Amino acid sequence: MKIDNYKEMLELILDHSHEGVVLCDSQGKIRYFNRIYGETFKLSPESDVGKHITEIFPDARIPSVAQTGIPEFGVIYLWKGQKLVVNRIPVKERGKVIGVITQVLFRDVQELRELNEKVNFLQTKIISIGAEFRQYFQAKYTLDDIIGESDQVQQLKSQVIRHAQSSLPVLILGESGTGKELCAHALHHLSPRSKRAFMVINCAAIPKELMESELFGYEQGAFTGAAPKGRIGKLELVEGGTLFFDEIGDMPLEMQAKILRVIEEKEVTKVGGSKPVPVNFALIAASNRDIEDLVQKGGFRSDLYYRINTCVLKIPPLRERKEDILSIVQHLAFSSECNPTKKLIAFSDEVLQALWDHDWPGNIRELKNLVNFAVNNLGREERLVQLNHLPLSFLKARKESSLLNSPLPFKKAMLHHGKEIIQEALKATSGNKMAAARLLGISRSVLYEKLEK
Ligand SMILES: Nc1ncnc2c1ncn2[C@@H]1O[C@H](COP(=O)(O)OP(=O)(O)O)[C@@H](O)[C@H]1O
Numbered sequence: 011m012k013i014d015n016y017k018e019m020l021e022l023i024l025d026h027s028h029e030g031v032v033l034c035d036s037q038g039k040i041r042y043f044n045r046i047y048g049e050t051f052k053l054s055p056e057s058d059v060g061k062h063i064t065e066i067f068p069d070a071r072i073p074s075v076a077q078t079g080i081p082e083f084g085v086i087y088l089w090k091g092q093k094l095v096v097n098r099i100p101v102k103e104r105g106k107v108i109g110v111i112t113q114v115l116f117r118d119v120q121e122l123r124e125l126n127e128k129v130n131f132l133q134t135k136i137i138s139i140g141a142e143f144r145q146y147f148q149a150k151y152t153l154d155d156i157i158g159e160s161d162q163v164q165q166l167k168s169q170v171i172r173h174a175q176s177s178l179p180v181l182i183l184g185e186s187g188t189g190k191e192l193c194a195h196a197l198h199h200l201s202p203r204s205k206r207a208f209m210v211i212n213c214a215a216i217p218k219e220l221m222e223s224e225l226f227g228y229e230q231g232a233f234t235g236a237a238p239k240g241r242i243g244k245l246e247l248v249e250g251g252t253l254f255f256d257e258i259g260d261m262p263l264e265m266q267a268k269i270l271r272v273i274e275e276k277e278v279t280k281v282g283g284s285k286p287v288p289v290n291f292a293l294i295a296a297s298n299r300d301i302e303d304l305v306q307k308g309g310f311r312s313d314l315y316y317r318i319n320t321c322v323l324k325i326p327p328l329r330e331r332k333e334d335i336l337s338i339v340q341h342l343a344f345s346s347e348c349n350p351t352k353k354l355i356a357f358s359d360e361v362l363q364a365l366w367d368h369d370w371p372g373n374i375r376e377l378k379n380l381v382n383f384a385v386n387n388l389g390r391e392e393r394l395v396q397l398n399h400l401p402l403s404f405l406k407a408r409k410e411s412s413l414l415n416s417p418l419p420f421k422k423a424m425l426h427h428g429k430e431i432i433q434e435a436l437k438a439t440s441g442n443k444m445a446a447a448r449l450l451g452i453s454r455s456v457l458y459e460k461l462e463k
């Protein structure tokens with residue numbers, strides 16, 4: 011049996027190999043080649059063993075590998091217009107090259123070609139997915155979606171325009187529902203990064219354990235339960251776009267330290283990875299909490315706070331800018347998903363009065379819900395929102411609060427032209443604030459607040 015003899019066994023293996031093998035001595039003379047090598051290059055052991063390799067391949071690199079002793083792997087060798095993948099391995103004895111084994115991979119060229127095609131295909135696919143992906147992560151709101159005529163809102167909008175051009179982090183502060191996320195969208199939309207992704211990371215909603223892999227990504231097999239091929243984190247995925255850290259006051263302290271490092275070094279290392287990759291993004295953070303107070307209490311890192319509080323946008327609560335209510339309500343009613351035909355909707359005086367009297371602890375989000383509710387309650391042909399269209403809970407709360415018989419026309423006018431009306435009322439009462447407040451049908455404290463602005 012052939013396979014009992016060691017020499018014959020080796021020949022058997024070599025002759026059944028799908029890669030060509032040739033052994034040359036240190037001079038470059040052919041000592042051996044296997045069957046497929048001979049068949050491919052039309053050589054026979056009888057006439058070609060003993061020839062110098064350059065007699066067959068004038069440009070053979072075997073002599074030079076024999077000289078340098080440096081192996082070459084995966085080198086492409088062009089033979090009659092065909093690309094072959096070649097390994098040239100020097101064989102050494104006590105440090106001296108005594109020969110060179112060359113492996114020629116015929117098969118793999120086809121496989122390589124297929125692989126290459128696959129890579130090309132995937133690349134094209136990634137590019138198109140990338141375009142689609144960016145579309146998905148675009149800013150949904152622009153500056154025009156920030157409604158309000160009050161000085162506060164006008165000021166806010168000009169700050170948004172200014173900060174959008176800067177590459178510094180922006181911190182947006184304000185109660186829940188005041189429009190922090192809306193402003194973040196508008197900032198990105200106006201920025202030079204607007205064509206790139208806008209990604210939201212809700213620090214209050216992502217569990218602590220998941221935040222790191224969500225942001226940094228992880229390597230293949232970084233932990234049990236991880237996706238088998240690993241994952242790219244948002245810091246990397248955003249690729250020059252904007253990351254919006256919503257409710258940053260709720261970010262765990264360890265995470266804050268890591269984020270600060272990313273901001274400073276502009277590179278990330280995946281969970282379970284060792285090689286950092288460069289990242290590029292603009293940062294917007296928002297919080298409804300008093301971060302300064304959090305810093306004092308040890309709930310927020312002061313170094314991160316100093317890093318992000320260079321450009322600060324403070325959005326005042328709705329109760330401090332009630333003159334915005336009318337325009338916001340009209341905008342919300344028109345664009346409400348409960349108003350698919352986009353009919354123009356008006357609000358009765360009583361409704362406007364009720365809206366004015368309310369304190370809006372949930373700010374514009376609360377107002378939006380109320381408007382949606384009312385619009386949904388309108389009959390097909392109805393275009394006027396009246397008290398009976400408002401939610402019962404709202405009306406009940408209203409009854410409990412003061413329903414003083416206030417001069418309604420003034421209030422309505424206030425909604426339109428807050429500043430002018432206050433000035434007029436003060437003129438009419440010769441500067442008596444108490445009397446002016448009474449005249450306007452607002453409380454003294456609200457008037458003082460307004461005057462302060
Ligand atoms: N000035 C505004 N004009 C119109 N809609 C607003 C305004 N401010 C907020 N909104 C809307 O109110 C809702 C709550 O705003 P959002 O930005 O999510 O608030 P926050 O992030 O501060 O809690 C959103 O639907 C938003 O579009």
Ligand SMILES: [Mg+2]
Pocket residue numbers: 187190191256
């Ligand atoms: Mg929010």
